[in-house]
Amino acid sequence: xxxxxxxxRLEIATGGWVMxxxxxxxxxxxxxxxxxxxxxxxxxxxxxxVSGWSVDPFGHGAAVPYLLQESGVKATVVQRIHYAWKQxxxxxxxxxxxxxxxxxxxxxxTIKSVPIDDHNVKKKAELLLEQYGRTGSLYPHNVVLVPIxxxxxxxxxxxxxxxxxxxxRLLTHINGDPKYHASIQFGTLKDYxxxxxxxxxxxxxxxxxxFVYSDIFSEGRPAYWSGYFTTRPYWxxxxxxxxxxxxxxxxxYTWAYAWAKQEGQAxxxxxxxxxxxxxxxxxRNLGLFQHHDAITGTSKAYxxxxxxxxxxxxxxxxxxxxxxxxxxxxxxxxxxxxxxHRAAPLHHLHPDFERSTYERLPRKLPLAIPRDxxxxxxxxxxxxxxxxxxxxxLVTALAIRVxxxxxxxxxxxxxxxxxxxxxxxxxxxxQFELLFVxxxxxxxxxxxxxxxxxxxxxxxxxxxxxxxxxxxxDQNYSxxxxxxxxxxxxxxxxxxxxxLLFDGTTGMLRSITxxxxxRVTQTAVRYAAYPSAQFKSGAYLFKPDPNAREPxxxxxxxxxxxxxxxxxxxxxxxxxxFGTVLMHTTRILHVTHQxxxxxxxxxxxxxxxxxxxxSETPGFPPHFRETEMFMRIMTDIDNGAEPTFYTDxxxxxxxxxxxxQRIGIQxxxxxxTSAAMIEDNGPGxxxxxxxxxxxxxxxxxxxxxxxxxxxxxFYDDARGMGEGxxxxxxxxxxxxxxxEDTQGPEPVARLSLAAHHLANDLNxxxxxxxxxxxxxxxxxxxAHLITRPLPCPLHLMTLRTLPExxxxxxxxxxxxxxxxxxxxxxxxxxxxxxxxxGLADSPFPGTEFTLQVANMQKTSLTATSSKGxxxxxxxxxxxxxxxxxxxxxxxxxxxxxxxxx
Numbered sequence: 001x002x003x004x005x006x007x008x009r010l011e012i013a014t015g016g017w018v019m020x021x022x023x024x025x026x027x028x029x030x031x032x033x034x035x036x037x038x039x040x041x042x043x044x045x046x047x048x049x050v051s052g053w054s055v056d057p058f059g060h061g062a063a064v065p066y067l068l069q070e071s072g073v074k075a076t077v078v079q080r081i082h083y084a085w086k087q088x089x090x091x092x093x094x095x096x097x098x099x100x101x102x103x104x105x106x107x108x109x110t111i112k113s114v115p116i117d118d119h120n121v122k123k124k125a126e127l128l129l130e131q132y133g134r135t136g137s138l139y140p141h142n143v144v145l146v147p148i149x150x151x152x153x154x155x156x157x158x159x160x161x162x163x164x165x166x167x168x169r170l171l172t173h174i175n176g177d178p179k180y181h182a183s184i185q186f187g188t189l190k191d192y193x194x195x196x197x198x199x200x201x202x203x204x205x206x207x208x209x210x211f212v213y214s215d216i217f218s219e220g221r222p223a224y225w226s227g228y229f230t231t232r233p234y235w236x237x238x239x240x241x242x243x244x245x246x247x248x249x250x251x252x253y254t255w256a257y258a259w260a261k262q263e264g265q266a267x268x269x270x271x272x273x274x275x276x277x278x279x280x281x282x283x284r285n286l287g288l289f290q291h292h293d294a295i296t297g298t299s300k301a302y303x304x305x306x307x308x309x310x311x312x313x314x315x316x317x318x319x320x321x322x323x324x325x326x327x328x329x330x331x332x333x334x335x336x337x338x339x340x341h342r343a344a345p346l347h348h349l350h351p352d353f354e355r356s357t358y359e360r361l362p363r364k365l366p367l368a369i370p371r372d373x374x375x376x377x378x379x380x381x382x383x384x385x386x387x388x389x390x391x392x393x394l395v396t397a398l399a400i401r402v403x404x405x406x407x408x409x410x411x412x413x414x415x416x417x418x419x420x421x422x423x424x425x426x427x428x429x430x431q432f433e434l435l436f437v438x439x440x441x442x443x444x445x446x447x448x449x450x451x452x453x454x455x456x457x458x459x460x461x462x463x464x465x466x467x468x469x470x471x472x473x474d475q476n477y478s479x480x481x482x483x484x485x486x487x488x489x490x491x492x493x494x495x496x497x498x499x500l501l502f503d504g505t506t507g508m509l510r511s512i513t514x515x516x517x518x519r520v521t522q523t524a525v526r527y528a529a530y531p532s533a534q535f536k537s538g539a540y541l542f543k544p545d546p547n548a549r550e551p552x553x554x555x556x557x558x559x560x561x562x563x564x565x566x567x568x569x570x571x572x573x574x575x576x577x578f579g580t581v582l583m584h585t586t587r588i589l590h591v592t593h594q595x596x597x598x599x600x601x602x603x604x605x606x607x608x609x610x611x612x613x614x615s616e617t618p619g620f621p622p623h624f625r626e627t628e629m630f631m632r633i634m635t636d637i638d639n640g641a642e643p644t645f646y647t648d649x650x651x652x653x654x655x656x657x658x659x660x661q662r663i664g665i666q667x668x669x670x671x672x673t674s675a676a677m678i679e680d681n682g683p684g685x686x687x688x689x690x691x692x693x694x695x696x697x698x699x700x701x702x703x704x705x706x707x708x709x710x711x712x713x714f715y716d717d718a719r720g721m722g723e724g725x726x727x728x729x730x731x732x733x734x735x736x737x738x739x740e741d742t743q744g745p746e747p748v749a750r751l752s753l754a755a756h757h758l759a760n761d762l763n764x765x766x767x768x769x770x771x772x773x774x775x776x777x778x779x780x781x782x783a784h785l786i787t788r789p790l791p792c793p794l795h796l797m798t799l800r801t802l803p804e805x806x807x808x809x810x811x812x813x814x815x816x817x818x819x820x821x822x823x824x825x826x827x828x829x830x831x832x833x834x835x836x837x838g839l840a841d842s843p844f845p846g847t848e849f850t851l852q853v854a855n856m857q858k859t860s861l862t863a864t865s866s867k868g869x870x871x872x873x874x875x876x877x878x879x880x881x882x883x884x885x886x887x888x889x890x891x892x893x894x895x896x897x898x899x900x901x
Contacts, residue, residue: 005045011188013053014073015041017287022054022061023211023229023671024236024295024694026763027651027821028797029243031067031861031883033287035800035817038071038862043805048864051189052076056151057292058225058540059213061671063650070861070883075193077145081210115166125173129182141199145192209655211670226669227542227628227717229696230708232297234729235308237693238358239295240763242286242314246279248382248767249318249325251443251799253279254816255785256325258851258890267340268328275321276812280803282314295694298539298720301727312358322767323349326378326445327779335778349378349769352393361730364394365770366431367450373776374403374449380767381440384790385757388593389766390571393434393450398461398480401453402436405446405781412436413568414461416481424470425562427481435570437591440766442789443796446782462568467561468577486563493565493572495588497597502586506556507563507576509586512600512739521685521739522636522703525602527582528552530665532626538717539725542628542666542696555629556582557619573601579616581624582606594833595754600737604631608712609728624712624728632706633737637685639678645699646749648675651763653824653881654749659699669696669708674759675751678705683744686829688755690736692762709733734762743828753792753825757833760795788847792833794878795821802863816888817863824880844873855889863887 004010017033017040041047052073054064060078068076136144148163171184213225253272260268293299294307324346331339339346353362369375381387394417402412415433418425440446461481469483490510491502499513508525530544531553537543544551562577573587587601608624621627639645642661646654647670654675659668676697679686689697689705696708710731714724736758751759771779790796797819804811858867858876861883870876870886878884 002045005047008188008190011051011190012041012045012047012049013051013189014068014076015047015049017284018291018294019054019056020064020290021292021294021296022057022064022650023059024673025290025650026240026243026673026694027063028247028763029239029286029290030063030650031797031819032243032246032283033290034067034071035862036283036287038864039803040808042864043803043808048072050074051193053189055079055147058228058296059671060210061649062207062209062655063652066652067861067883070885072860072862072865075189077189078210080213084214115162117169121169121173125170125180128170129174129180132182132184141196143192143195143199145189209649212667214667222663222667223536223541223717224543224663224666224669225540225719226666226696227537227711227713228296228298228540229542229669229671229694230628230711231539231725232304232727233693233695233710233733234731235289235297235304235311236295236695237731237733238308238311238315239286239289240693242282242289242311242318244764245315245318245322245767246282246286247764247798248380249279249282249321250801251382251785251796252322252325252329252380252445252767254799254801255851256328257801257812258816258892260328261892262852262890265328265336267343268336268346271324271346272328273811275324276801276803277810278317278321279801280809282318285310285314296540297725300721300723304727308358312355315355319351319767322380323347323351323769326380326767326769329445329783330378330447330779332778332780335774348771348773350772352377352768352770359729361732364392366394366396367770369395369397369400369450369452371452374451376771376776376779377448377450378445378769378771378779379438379440379448380445380769381443382764382767382796383760384442384786384794384796385792386442386789387440387757387761387766388591388596389438389440389761390589390596391434391436391438391448391766391768395432395434395450396430397452398432398457399453399455400434400457401451401455402434403449403451404439405448410436410438410448411569412460413570414457415566415568416462416464416483418564421470424468425466425564426470427464427479427483429480432480435568437570437589437593437596438766441782441784443785444782447779449776460569462566465563465565467563486565491563491565491574493567493574493586493588495572495590495597496592498588498600500586500588500600502574505561507561507574507584509600512737514598514739517741519685519739519741521687522634523687523737523739524634525584526632526634527556527584527709528630528632529555529620530628530630531621532628532711532713532715534626535715536717537626537628537666538713538715538719539721540719541717542669542711544628544665545626553619553621553627555617555619555627559617559619579613580607580610581617581620595738595757598738598740598754599758602735602737604709604733604735605730606710606733607728607730608710609726609730625714627710627712628708629710630706630708632704633687633689634701635678635687635703635705637678637687637703638680639699639702640681641702643678643699643702643704644745645676645678645697645705647672647697648751651675651759654751656749657699665698665700668700669698671695672697672707674763675755676705676707677749677751677755678703679742679745681745684742686740686742686752688736688738688740688751690738690755690759690762692734695733736762740829742826746826746828750824750826752829753833754829756793756795756823756825784850786847786849788845790820790844790847793823793825794844795823797821797883814889814892815863816890817859818886818888819861819883820876820878820886821883822878822880844876847873852891853888854891857887859885859887861885 016037327346327349355362413435416427417431464481464483467486490504493500501511513520531548533543533545559578564575575585577583583605585603612623673694677688800817801812802815804813856870
């Protein structure tokens with residue numbers, strides 16, 4: 001293979017770990033799998049890809065081409081775009097990109113394989129030339145790219161010889177006869193693009209993306225591939241959890257490894273080097289799931305099961321690595337020496353939850369609070385800006401208080417924990433939910449302490465209201481919380497900044513009032529479902545049943561909502577349960593910090609895989625079959641008669657969408673990975689919905705914004721999977737809802753600074769660890785990676801220790817890849833952020849690493865080519881909506897050998 005590659009006869013295109021999906025994949029994972037692939041190719045084969053090949057994803061976005069360009073890829077091939085776009089591009093001869101024929105448009109070489117001999121070579125050659133000529137007519141030049149083969153081909157050695165020998169006969173016949181005026185040769189993508197560039201100097205420029213993909217190969221009617229945007233949300237959530245955990249582990253590992261090298265901590269170095277293999281495995285497990293038949297949810301159930309096992313393995317490994325690295329950074333010198341002496345592992349910081357299998361949601365572990373010393377909570381803020389994080393801890397005592405890293409007491413709230421008795425919900429007397437808001441500096445590991453206290457904490461307990469609580473077991477029992485009845489009429493939650501109005505029957509949000517400006521925005525939340533068209537809506541496709549009695553099913557009709565309200569000094573929230581199918585929670589925070597004070601948190605726990613109970617949720621069809629469930633927010637925002645809305649493109653930037661009514665709701669659903677928004681046509685309001693996982697979203701009517709939450713289809717949609725989707729699991733979806741004043745639509749749509757901050761909060765939550773086995777005085781109160789926060793728009797995408805070239809799966813190198821993204825927030829909105837230091841003339845004003853840095857080089861995004869030295873961080877310029885990569889080398893003085901065990 002090395003000979004074929006070095007001679008140019010074999011070209012490796014794109015070079016990612018997989019051929020990534022382009023709708024559901026978030027920017028971090030999309031780039032991470034590309035880095036992993038490029039690093040492997042560079043280290044093993046000495047190859048840097050210059051051509052891209054993306055022919056199987058179901059639609060194409062703008063993020064992948066940008067990442068390829070910044071990674072050294074000069075040109076790429078795409079295939080699956082809407083059939084109408086193909087027709088238009090052919091008519092206009094806009095051949096700045098290529099695609100191969102789709103199913104139903106066959107050429108001779110894909111129909112059958114017939115041996116070529118002297119008797120049929122002339123006939124076959126002329127037939128082939130005729131079809132090549134038709135393809136060539138679509139472009140302004142005379143170069144045609146003809147891929148030889150398809151999926152699941154070349155899996156037998158004999159086929160390589162058969163194809164080569166047959167084509168060689170055809171090429172010899174055509175090239176040897178001048179009457180054909182043609183020259184055909186074997187080549188690679190690089191050869192093809194070189195020929196095109198010799199003939200063309202100026203290329204037309206297209207903006208936007210190619211969603212939604214549509215084909216017409218079945219029944220001659222358009223079929224829209226918009227179902228997979230949402231299919232199997234449980235897996236999509238699991239994917240993002242690993243993404244966040246891996247990113248945190250990468251940063252902590254790099255920090256701890258460089259620190260240990262510089263401080264001569266030989267044993268820590270040894271432990272981290274041993275665990276590097278786990279980090280690589282997690283990268284590859286995450287990278288594998290970005291495949292266009294994995295994160296899309298479009299593989300058979302047993303294959304999806306295997307994917308999830310790998311994601312769960314990655315989560316386990318990265319959380320363990322984060323704990324080890326954080327412990328190394330926080331241990332006092334005396335504690336470190338004691339552990340070294342005992343040769344003890346760094347296994348004292350653990351997640352505060354357990355998750356035995358991927359199929360179970362994380363379960364919080366109750367913490368006992370001893371009287372003689374505090375219980376430590378260790379938190380890692382992986383963002384380059386200061387953040388305020390709402391921390392939830394399950395505790396076994398009510399008499400507690402919390403202090404920060406400086407020993408200052410912080411406001412807390414104690415909520416009840418509920419248990420379903422079958423005769424109503426009862427409040428547990430042995431477990432309680434502790435809430436507080438942690439103030440976390442940029443790129444820091446910080447400890448908070450939970451202390452036992454003798455003073456009364458009654459005023460810290462939430463006020464509790466419910467329409468479904470069980471009475472006390474006896475009159476002598478004094479419950480820790482007094483639950484009151486929910487009064488008839490609408491329900492109101494209020495903070496210093498916001499007033500939320502809810503429907504008193506359904507528990508659903510109706511309006512949001514900004515108390516500072518007095519602005520009222522109608523925000524009616526509704527859950528409903530589209531009935532699926534059998535055999536035409538499945539894992540890939542989305543199509544509502546045109547023969548259904550109603551276009552939408554009111555799936556919650558007839559249900560008896562159970563309402564639970566908690567209100568205290570930190571937060572107020574309303575949760576509503578509809579049987580075992582849905583629990584919807586809305587929360588506001590009693591804080592002054594922006595944007596948390598002005599945003600509304602929403603959380604859905606849904607389970608269409610639950611046991612069907614018609615008495616609980618009579619609005620659902622039997623066994624939840626053929627159900628496409630969505631959450632819709634109906635507002636009074638005027639976003640046009642043909643509604644316009646905006647969706648994010650893999651977290652890179654926003655894309656404008658305008659409803660096209662004639663193609664139905666299925667053609668107007670678009671992918672989001674983190675954000676969707678609508679706004680008034682002129683100066684007015686903007687509503688932004690931020691999400692923690694990929695889904696489909698639409699704005700079907702003026703003022704509406706909806707997001708699909710789950711799909712259950714019993715029938716295959718004839719696009720390759722061969723089965724329906726019936727393996728739904730109990731899934732948690734998290735959202736922020738933000739209403740802002742705006743000056744009106746911008747020429748280029750951008751999220752506000754507040755929205756970016758909240759999106760980062762969802763995408764990269766704080767890593768929360770608990771201390772088991774160490775005394776409180778054995779850990780320092782905090783550690784900091786940088787001297788000052790990064791400016792608001794700049795996001796640290798990764799700080800990734802690259803592999804040793806000779807052992808790319810086993811050992812870390814001395815090189816670290818840092819990637820910075822300029823998220824380029826809008827300046828036309830009113831919402832503010834109180835945790836970062838604003839826009840500055842210098843991208844990094846006064847920001848330095850607390851570690852020594854020996855060398856910095858600007859590089860391609862995948863660190864396979866250098867772009868020159870970088871003297872200091874302030875010299876790094878990151879343009880709007882762009883990413884920039886820097887290779888860092890930390891000085892590593894000789895490390896003494898570890899003590900003998």
